[in-house]
Amino acid sequence: MSRALALLLLAACLACMPRTGLAQQAHRVDDSASQVLGGLVRMKWKDAQPGRGASNELVGQTTVLTRLDMSPFRGRSGRLFMVLGPQSGPVRASWTTRGVLLPGELRDGERTLVYAGLVGADLFEDTMVLTITASADVFAQPDRLEFHFEFEPEGS
Secondary structure (H helix, E strand, C coil), X not given: CCHHHHHHHHHHHHHHCCCCCCCCCCEEEECCCCXXXXXXXXXXXXXXXXXXXXXXXXXXXXXEEEEEEXXXXXXXXXXXXXXXXXXXXXXXXXXXXXXXXXXXXXXCCEEEEEEEEECCCCEEEEEEEEEEEEECCCCCCCCCCCEEEEEEECCC
């Protein structure tokens, strides 16, 4: 058997194999009912005193009334992630919560787990206090951070 034919048969066998273990299907969650309190996030210098050894980071805080429409997933188990898309420079977000969602931290371009288990309600509501940290070297003008949520049902 020629090498090319053997490679073709191997590729065909691999294509027919079950796709277990691959990344699960993530579904974007409707968070349009969420509300950012206070409008724009006012960023301040992390270190009040400029000078040698001082941080060049800006820090701001805001409160978000998070309302997630989980009705398409009610009665199913799975994992809910918070996502921060890539930004024009390095950004870190951390948060505390007061409800069903887990506190956590993530960097731009990442996602992190905020809930795992059975979805027992149509609406997940929580109050998140977000702390945003960004480099002053990159952010010379206001920028919009794009957060969203994704749900991965078990067994999808």
